[in-house]
């Protein structure tokens with residue numbers, strides 16, 4: 440690296456650190472300190488900290504890296520002898536007159552680190568400040584927060600009473616880190632179509648969704664465990680993550696984590712979802728939240744919680760009813776719920792789901808596709824061999840097929856470690872053999888045949904019949 444490049448990179452590093460600190464102070468509610476930093480360094484709005492970058496995360500990443508490398512946590516601060524507030528750093532001004540700040544410098548003209556800092560001293564007036572920047576009065580509560588950018592926006596929008604909960608909703612429920620593709624899901628064309636129609640089509644063709652033809656707001660996925668309901672939701676999240684905010688939770692988390700505050704949380708979840716619309720709220724294990732209400736024995740808090748959730752759904756519906764003219768679809772909130780026990784749901788909830796979609800066991804074609812997807816080598820095998828394993832897996836869930844394929848891969852792995860070798864020392868079977876796959880599929884028995892039938896029966900009576 441040339442001397443010039445070296446200097447430039449030092450300059451950029453120091454500038455970036457200052458922006459990170461300013462952002463961090465803002466996320467901590469230390470607005471006066473942030474302002475003092477801006478005044479002193481003259482940061483401008485020419486730059487801003489990128490999405491998903493903040494000091495807190497960097498700190499945690501550094502600790503993880505250090506722990507991995509040296510087997511212990513890094514020491515960041517150490518105890519001193521003195522107790523009391525941090526000593527003030529006084530500038531050495533004795534005798535010297537305070538100079539006015541020098542004009543802004545361009546990085547190319549810098550000669551040393553001091554100059555680099557001075558180069559940041561450019562006009563501060565246009566750096567964004569926030570409507571609730573407090574120059575007087577009580578400082579807002581200091582809260583650790585994963586994404587300061589979101590926090591800043593939340594601070595503008597929510598009163599402090601709601602702010603902490605709104606932050607918790609964002610920190611714990613927003614999901615963005617998923618890597619799933621529709622093409623990984625096999626044999627569930629019907630449910631995929633409904634999800635695309637509910638979320639993706641309204642964003643791509645908002646002009647078509649007018650009057651009565653509003654997008655579905657509220658969809659329930661039901662099916663036996665391991666049929667791919669969660670996978671569908673996660674894929675919807677990753678396929679739309681550029682344009683949609685995805686809140687994912689389970690009913691039991693909502694109930695246990697926010698015990699005592701759950702009811703308020705539902706309202707905040709809805710408000711935050713509206714704030715970040717278009718958004719999807721996905722609630723797994725929905726039955727544990729929305730089981731039939733027991734008017735006599737049920738706890739008051741539980742009733743209130745359910746009523747609040749019903750209001751949330753009504754909120755989705757009433758905002759849909761208001762859309763008589765085309766909107767760009769960017770203000771929509773979509774509720775997706777999944778359950779293994781739809782028959783336990785309170786009729787008040789059931790009635791509100793516009794679509795109740797059965798996620799069924801995979802058909803023979805679906806199982807074949809799934810096996811070929813998980814074990815691509817089998818595509819080169821004779822058709823009759825693949826059909827044998829497809830027949831063996833009659834009545835299995837997608838998850839059971841996946842488990843059997845995994846067992847076959849493990850057999851191959853064991854063979855590579857301990858298997859017979861040829862005279863030249865090579866492993867005898869380096870590729871997956873039909874006998875391994877067959878054996879793996881013979882070892883497993885389907886666990887959800889009856890439950891899957893119960894879902895089909897229930898869907899016939901109460902569910903949505905998907906037509907191809």
Ligand SMILES: Nc1ncnc2c1ncn2[C@@H]1O[C@H](COP(=O)(O)OP(=O)(O)OP(=O)(O)O)[C@@H](O)[C@H]1O
Nearest residue numbers: 623624625664665666667668669670779837838841
């Ligand atoms: N149709 C499918 N296509 C591809 N993979 C599938 C399919 N169905 C299930 N799987 C596999 O099974 C795993 C478990 O599925 P998932 O967790 O989505 O089931 P679920 O219906 O949500 O179960 P539960 O009701 O117990 O939460 C998935 O991660 C995936 O690997």
